[in-house]
Amino acid sequence: MTAAELSPLTLISGPEEVLVERELTSLVGRARDAAMEVVRIDAAGYEPGSLLMHASPSLFGGATFIIVRGLHEASDELQDDLLSLLAAPAEDVFLLVTHASGQRGKRVLDALKKQRARVVTCPAIKNDRDKSDFVQQEFSRARRRISSDGVRALVEAVGRDVSELAAACAQLIADTEGLVTEAVVDTYHGGKVDATGFRVADAAIAGNTPEALRLLRHAIASGLDPVPIVAVLASQLRGLIKVGSAGRGSPEQLASSVGMAPWQVKRARAALSHWSSEGLATALQAVAAADFAVKGGGRDPVYAVERAILTITGARSSA
Amino acid sequence: MSVWDDLVGQEPTIETLSRAVRDEASMTHAWLFTGPPGSGRSNAARAFAAALQCAEGGCGQCRECRTALDGTHADVKVVATEGLSIKVEDTRALVQEAGLRPSVGAWRVIIVEDVDRLTERAADALLKALEEPTPRTVWLLCAPSLEDVIITIRSRSRHVRLRTPPVAAVAELLQRRDGIDGPMALYAARAAQSHIGLARRLARDDKARNRRHDTISLATRITGVGEAVLAADNLNKIAEEESVAASAERDAADKARLLETLGADPGARTQPPHIRSQLAALERDQKARAKRHIRDVIDRSLIDLASIYRDALVLRIGSDVELVNPDAIDKVRGLATLSSAEQLLGHLDAISEARERINANVPPLLALEAMALQLRVPRNLGI
Secondary structure (H helix, E strand, O other), X not given: OOHHHOOOEEEEEOOOHHHHHHHHHHHHHHHHHOOOEEEEEEHHHOOOOHHHXXXXXXXXXXXXXXXXXXXXXXXXXXXXXXXXXXXXXOOOEEEEEEEOOOOOOHHHHHHHHXXXXXXXXXXXXXXXXXXXXXXXXXXXXXXXXXXXXXXXXHHHHHOOOHHHHXXXXXXXXXXXXXXXXXXXXXXXXXXXXXXXXXXXXXXXXXXXXXXXXXXXXXXXXXXXXXXXXXXXXXXXXHHHXXXXXXXXXXXXXXXXXXOOOHHHHHHHXXXXXXXXXXXXXXXXXXXXXXXXXXXXXXXXXXXXXXXXXXXHHHHHHOO | OOOOOOOOOOHHHHHHHHHHHHOXXXXXXXXXXXXXXXXXXXXXXXXXXXXXHOOOOOOXXXXXXXXXXXXXXXXXXXXXXXXXXXXXXXXXXXXXXXXXXXXXXXXXXXXXXXXXXXXXXXXXXXXXXXXXXXXXXXXXXXXXXXXXXXXXXXXXXXXXXOOOOOHHHHHHHHHHHHOOOHHHHHHHHHHOOOOHHHHHHHHHOHHHHHHHHHHHHHHXXXXXXXXHHHHHHHHHXXXXXXXXXXXXXXXXXXXXXXXXXXXXXXXXXXXOHHHXXXXXXXXXXXXXXXXXXXXXXXXHHHHHHHHHHHHHHHHHOOOOOOOOOHHHHHHHHHHHHHOOHHHHHHHHHHHHHHHHHHHOOOOHHHHHHHHHHHOOOOOOOOO
C-alpha cells in the first residue's frame, strides 16, 4: 500500500468513540505501512505553533501523518493554525481531524469540506435499534451470520456500553463457528441482564413483582445505585398521576400540558387502566418513604427499594 | 437608646448579657445562642458584640456600637453561610483569626450565625480554639436549638436561650422601627408566628403576603390525587421562581465583580482557562446558594401551611389559644368541621415529615407530593 491511497485530508466526525477509534487504528496502520511519521496532537493541551512545526518539511524527507483529536474542544490558536495549514497545504503532509459534535471549530470544518476532505461519519449509537444494527454490521463485516434472537440477547446482555458490545462481538466472531444463535450468546453471556432503573420501574408499574425484584437485584449487582432507581420510580408514577388527572384529549395535546412526550402519554394511558387513583397515591407515598430511607433515613437502602416495589405492585393489584 | 432595643421580648437574656458586659467575672469566652428561627439569635449576638466593644456598655449611638451592629467593626467577625454547610477550610481560617489580639476594641468577637450548618470536620476544627481560648477573644455561636450543635461544642460554651417573642412585642417593634401601621404590624407578627424578619417582609411585601395566602388556600383545595400532585408541583415551582428572582441579580453582580478583580474582559466570548476555573467555582457556589434558598422557601411555606391545620386543631378541641390565621377564619372553621382532631394531627405530622425528608436530601417535589397526598380533604369547601 502506498501513501497515495491515503486521502491527504480526512475528517472523522461524530461522537461514537468506538467507531472513531476503529477508523483511526486502520488509518494509522496504513500510514505506518507507507513508512510515514505519525504525529498525534491533542486539542485539549495544544501549544500554539506546534502543528505548523510538525507540518514543515523534514530534513530526512518522508511524509507525515498528523492526527488532531478533538476539534470540538480546540482553542482558537489551534483553529488558526489548522486554517493556515489548510490555506497553504504542504506536500507530503496528511492531516486527519476528529470532531465529535457541536459548533466549535466550524471554520475549520468548513475549510476541510471546501477542500474536499474525505469525511467519515461516526453517528452516536443510542437506542436498541442502533445497537442491533451495529451488531449486524460487525458480523457481516467478518462475513459471519447471527440470528435475530442472538442479536437481541447480545444487546440485552452487554448493550449498555458500545465498546463492551464491540468487544463481545469480536470475541464471539473469534471463538465460534457458523451461525451465532441465542444459545451461543447465552453460553458466553447467560444470566447477565442489562437492568436499568427504567426497566425496574416498568416492571413494577406493570404489576410484575418477581420480574421487578429480579431486575432490581440485577441492577444493584451491576453497580447501579438505589438512589437513581427510586428517582425513576417517582417520575414514572408522577407521570401516571398527571396523565390520569389531565382528562381526555389526544396524546399530542396532553403532552405539552403535562410536560411529557406523546409516546410517554400513550404508554401511561395504557398502564393506567390497571390503576386506581388511590393505588397511585399509596405507591407514590411508598416511593417518597423509600427515597428518605435510601438517603440515610433507613439502614438498608436495597431493602427500602424492594419494599417500595412490593407496595407498588400491591397497590396495583388491589385496584 | 441602647443596643438591646431591637431585641424584643427577651428581657432575661438581656439582663444576663449586660451583666457579663459590666462585670468581667460573669464573662466567658464562648457563648451559644439558641432560640426558634426569627427570635433574633444573630441580632442578640451582634448586640452583645456591640455592648462589649462600646465604652459605655452598649449606648447604641457611638461608632463602636454602630459598626459592630452592622458587622463592619474591625474586631467583630460575622460568619454566615448561604450554602448548605460551612466548610472545614473556612473554620480553619477562623481559628487563625481567633488567635490574634483585638486591634481597636476591647475584645475580638467572632460570631458564627449557623453553627448547625458546620460540617462535622469543620466543627472539630473549632474545638481546640474553643477549649483553649486566646485572652480577649469571644466566640458567639448561634443555632436553632442545643440539639443542632455537636455535644463537644455544647459543652465548651455557655448557653443563652432566647424565647419566641410575644406577638404584641413583635408588632410593636415593627411599628417603632420600620414605621408599619398598627393593624398591618399585628397581622404580620401573627402570621409570621413571631418570626421578626419574616413579619417585616410580610408587612412590606404584598407579593410575600399573596404567596402566603396561596399556600394556605391549598389546605382546602386538595381533594383528589391529581390535585395533590399539582399542588405539590405548584409549591415547588413557586419556590424555584422566587429563588431565581432573588438570586439572578446577585449572581450577575458577583460574576461581574469576580471578572473585574481578575482583570478579565467581561465581553469576551470565551475566557482564558484560569479564569474559567474561577468562574466555574463561583457558579458552583451560586448553585449551592440557590439550592439552599429553594429549600428555605419551601420550608417557610410548609410552616405557613402547618399554621392553618394548627388553628383548625385549636378550634376543634376548643382551646382558647390565640389563632395564627384569624384573617382566614372561614377556612380554619371549614377544616375544623370537616376533619377530626386525629386527622388534623395526621396532617400536621405529614407536613413535619415532609420537612424532615427535604432536610435529608429527598427531592423537594417528591416529599411535597407525598405530603399533599396525605393532606387530601373529602370535598372542596369552595373557600
